[in-house]
Amino acid sequence: MTRYLNLYFTRIGFSVLTALVGVLFALPLVWFIFAPFNPRAEMGLAIPDPFSLSNFETVFGNRFALRGLWNSLVQSVGGVILVGAGATLASYALSRSPIPGKNVITYILLLFSSVVSGSAAMVPIFLIVNGIGLIDTQIAVILVFAGGLLPTAMFILRDFIDSIPKSYEESAMVAGASPVQAFFDVALPVIRPGIVVVVVWAFVNIWGSFLIPFILLRSSEKMPAAVAIYSFYSEAGTPIVTLLAAYSLLYSLPVIILYLFVSWKFGFRFFGGIKA
Amino acid sequence: MASIRFDRVTKKFGEFTAVSDLDLEMGDGEFICLLGPSGCGKTTTLRMIAGLETPTSGRVHIGERDVTFMHPKDRRISMVFQDYALYPHMNLADNIAYPLKVRGESETKRHARAREVADVLKIGHLLERMPSQISGGQQQRTSLARALVYPSDVYLFDEPLSNLDAKLRLEARGFLNHLQRDMGMTAVYVTHDQAEAMALATRIAVMDAGKVVQYAPPLEVYRRPATTFVANFVGNPPMNLLPVEAMVADGNVQLKAEGLSAAPLPVSRAAARALDGNTKLTLGVRPEHLTIARGGEENTISGALFANENMGPETLVTLERDDAARFTARIFTDESLALRGTVKLGFASEHVHLFDPGGTRLPMDHESA
Numbered sequence: 001m002t003r004y005l006n007l008y009f010t011r012i013g014f015s016v017l018t019a020l021v022g023v024l025f026a027l028p029l030v031w032f033i034f035a036p037f038n039p040r041a042e043m044g045l046a047i048p049d050p051f052s053l054s055n056f057e058t059v060f061g062n063r064f065a066l067r068g069l070w071n072s073l074v075q076s077v078g079g080v081i082l083v084g085a086g087a088t089l090a091s092y093a094l095s096r097s098p099i100p101g102k103n104v105i106t107y108i109l110l111l112f113s114s115v116v117s118g119s120a121a122m123v124p125i126f127l128i129v130n131g132i133g134l135i136d137t138q139i140a141v142i143l144v145f146a147g148g149l150l151p152t153a154m155f156i157l158r159d160f161i162d163s164i165p166k167s168y169e170e171s172a173m174v175a176g177a178s179p180v181q182a183f184f185d186v187a188l189p190v191i192r193p194g195i196v197v198v199v200v201w202a203f204v205n206i207w208g209s210f211l212i213p214f215i216l217l218r219s220s221e222k223m224p225a226a227v228a229i230y231s232f233y234s235e236a237g238t239p240i241v242t243l244l245a246a247y248s249l250l251y252s253l254p255v256i257i258l259y260l261f262v263s264w265k266f267g268f269r270f271f272g273g274i275k276a
Numbered sequence: 277m278a279s280i281r282f283d284r285v286t287k288k289f290g291e292f293t294a295v296s297d298l299d300l301e302m303g304d305g306e307f308i309c310l311l312g313p314s315g316c317g318k319t320t321t322l323r324m325i326a327g328l329e330t331p332t333s334g335r336v337h338i339g340e341r342d343v344t345f346m347h348p349k350d351r352r353i354s355m356v357f358q359d360y361a362l363y364p365h366m367n368l369a370d371n372i373a374y375p376l377k378v379r380g381e382s383e384t385k386r387h388a389r390a391r392e393v394a395d396v397l398k399i400g401h402l403l404e405r406m407p408s409q410i411s412g413g414q415q416q417r418t419s420l421a422r423a424l425v426y427p428s429d430v431y432l433f434d435e436p437l438s439n440l441d442a443k444l445r446l447e448a449r450g451f452l453n454h455l456q457r458d459m460g461m462t463a464v465y466v467t468h469d470q471a472e473a474m475a476l477a478t479r480i481a482v483m484d485a486g487k488v489v490q491y492a493p494p495l496e497v498y499r500r501p502a503t504t505f506v507a508n509f510v511g512n513p514p515m516n517l518l519p520v521e522a523m524v525a526d527g528n529v530q531l532k533a534e535g536l537s538a539a540p541l542p543v544s545r546a547a548a549r550a551l552d553g554n555t556k557l558t559l560g561v562r563p564e565h566l567t568i569a570r571g572g573e574e575n576t577i578s579g580a581l582f583a584n585e586n587m588g589p590e591t592l593v594t595l596e597r598d599d600a601a602r603f604t605a606r607i608f609t610d611e612s613l614a615l616r617g618t619v620k621l622g623f624a625s626e627h628v629h630l631f632d633p634g635g636t637r638l639p640m641d642h643e644s645a
C-alpha cells in the first residue's frame with residue numbers, strides 16, 4: 001500500500017516539476033507572440049490591450065529593416081543552393097567511388113570547417129575576400145557561408161548515402177541506364193529526404209548569422225536582418241521593445257514556414273533500402 | 277541469347293584474391309549455377325559478367341564480344357539482385373518498366389509490356405502499389421519481372437530466393453525451372469543452396485575460395501563429387517566421410533577402420549598405382565545409400581545410436597563411434613524407430629567413394645574414364 005502511495009506521489013511530483021519547467025520555456029514564446037501586437041509592450045508579459053498592428057506599421061516604414069529581410073533571403077537561398085547542390089554531388093562521389101583515403105578527406109574537411117566558419121578565421125577570410133575584390137558583395141557572403149557549411153553537409157549526406165544500397169544504381173545500369181541517368185532516376189529521389197534535412201539546416205544557419213555578413217559587407221543596404229535588427233536599438237543601446245518584437249516575429253516567419261512546408265511535404269523522414 | 281566465357285580471370289580486392297585464375301565456358305541456352313559457401317567468390321564472378329566489377333586480369337566474353345571493360349548498360353543483360361533493389365519511389369508498374377524507359381519507349385507501350393509480364397508473374401493486380409506495400413514474395417517477383425521485361429542475351433541471378441521463407445522458395449524455384457524450360461534462356465545463377473543448384477542447373481560450378489573445384493551437370497556432381505569439399509557440400513544431409521586405412525594389393529583396396537567391415541574394392545589401375553602401398557584415405561558414403569544391416573551386405577559399419585530423427589517419409593539415423601566420428605543414414609523403413617544401442621548399417625560397394633589424402637576422388641573400376 002505504501003509502495004503505491006509512494007509511486008503516486010513520485011508521479012505527481014514529477015508531473016508538477018515538468019509542468020514548471022515547461023512554463024519556464026513557454027513564457028518567452030508567449031511574450032514573443034503577444035508583444036508584437038501590443039503598442040505598449042515591455043519586457044514583462046502582458047495581454048495586448050488594445051490589440052493593434054501599429055508596431056508593424058512602424059517596422060514596415062523602416063526601409064533599412066525591410067531590405068534586411070530581403071537580403072537575408074538572398075543570402076540564405078543562394079547559400080542553400082550552393083550547399084545543397086555541392087554537398088549532394090560531393091557526398092555521392094565520396095560514398096560511391098573507390099577514392100582511396102576518402103574517409104580521411106571527409107574528416108579533415110569536417111575539422112577545417114569548424115575552424116573556417118568559426119570567428120577564429122575571420123581575419124584571413126576578410127583578407128582573402130578583400131584580395132579577390134569581393135568585399136561588400138552578396139556573393140562573398142554566400143561563398144563564405146557555403147564554404148563553411150559544405151563539409152558538415154557533406155558529412156551528414158554521405159552517411160545517409162552510405163546507408164542506401166548500391167544495388168539501386170547497379171540495377172539501373174544493368175537495365176541500360178548511364179551513370180548520369182541512374183543518378184537522376186534512381187539515386188537522387190532516394191537521397192532527397194537527406195538533402196531536405198541538409199537544406200533546412202543550412203538555411204537556418206545562414207538566416208541566423210550575424211558575424212560573417214557584418215564583417216564582409218560595408219553598405220547598410222546590403223545587410224541581412226540579423227544586422228538590420230540593430231536599427232531598433234536606440235543610440236544608447238537600449239532596445240525599442242515594441243518594434244524589436246514586431247521585427248523579430250517577421251524575422252522568424254520564413255524559418256517557421258520552411259519547417260512547416262518541409263514536414264508537410266516530406267515529413268523529415270529517412271527511408272533507405274527495402275528489407276524483405 | 278549468347279554463351280559466356282571466362283579467360284583466366286582473376287579478381288583481387290587489395291591484397292585479397294576473391295576469384296583466382298578462372299576459366300569457365302557457359303553454353304548458349306544453359307542454366308549455370310555457381311554453388312559454394314559464403315565468401316567463395318560467386319557474387320564477384322557474377323558481377324564481372326554484369327560489368328559491376330572489373331577483372332584484375334583476364335578476359336570476359338559474352339557471345340563473340342569481349343566485354344571485359346564494357347559498361348553494364350551496353351552488355352544486353354538482365355540481373356535480379358539478392359535485395360531485389362526495387363526503387364522505393366516508383367510504383368510496381370514504373371519499377372518493372374524502368375528498363376524500357378531508359379530505352380526510350382513511350383509510356384503507353386512500356387506500361388502495356390509491364391502489365392503483360394506482371395500478369396505472367398501474377399502481380400498484375402499490384403501495379404499501382406509501392407514496393408514497401410507488398411510482401412517479400414511479391415517483391416521478388418517484381419524484381420524478376422523487371423529482369424524479364426526486355427529481351428537480354430544473358431540473365432543473371434544473385435541468390436534471388438534467399439530472402440524468401442521455405443515454402444515460397446520452393447514455389448519460386450519451380451517457377452524459375454518452368455521459365456527456363458519455356459524460354460531456354462542463358463542464365464547464371466548464384467546460390468549457396470545445393471538443392472536449388474541441383475533443381476535448376478544444367479551445369480553446376482562448385483566454388484571454393486575463389487576457385488572452381490568441379491564443373492559438371494548436377495547428377496555428375498552428385499554421383500562423382502570431385503573432392504571431399506564437393507561431397508560435403510552437395511547432398512542433404514551431406515556425404516558421410518570417414519578416415520580409413522587402405523592397403524592396396526592386386527588392384528584391390530582393402531579398407532580398415534573401427535567398426536568397419538569392408539569387401540575388397542576394385543580401384544582403377546591408374547588410381548591403384550597412385551596409391552602405392554598403405555595410405556590414409558577418406559571413405560565416403562551418402563546417407564541415402566546406407567540401410568539397416570540384415571546380414572549379407574558387402575560392407576557394414578557400426579556405432580552407437582546418437583540421434584534418431586523422424587522426418588516423415590524417412591528417418592535420419594546418426595551413429596557415433598568411439599572416436600567421436602559420426603555418420604548419418606536416411607532410412608526409409610519404419611524399423612528405424614525401434615533402434616537402440618549399437619546399430620549396424622550396410623552399404624553396397626558400388627556406392628563407395630574414395631578420396632586420396634589431398635581430398636581428390638579416386639576413380640573406381642566400374643566407372644568409365
Ligand SMILES: Nc1ncnc2c1ncn2[C@@H]1O[C@H](COP(=O)(O)OP(=O)(O)O)[C@@H](O)[C@H]1O
Binds near residue numbers: 314
Ligand atoms: N568490394 C569488395 N571489397 C573488398 N572485398 C570484397 C569486395 N567484394 C567482395 N569482397 C570479398 O571477396 C570475397 C568473395 O565475395 P563474394 O563474391 O561476395 O562471395 P559470395 O558471393 O560467394 O558469398 C569475400 O571474402 C568478400 O569479403
Ligand SMILES: [Mg+2]
Binds near residue numbers: 318319320466
Ligand atoms: Mg554473394
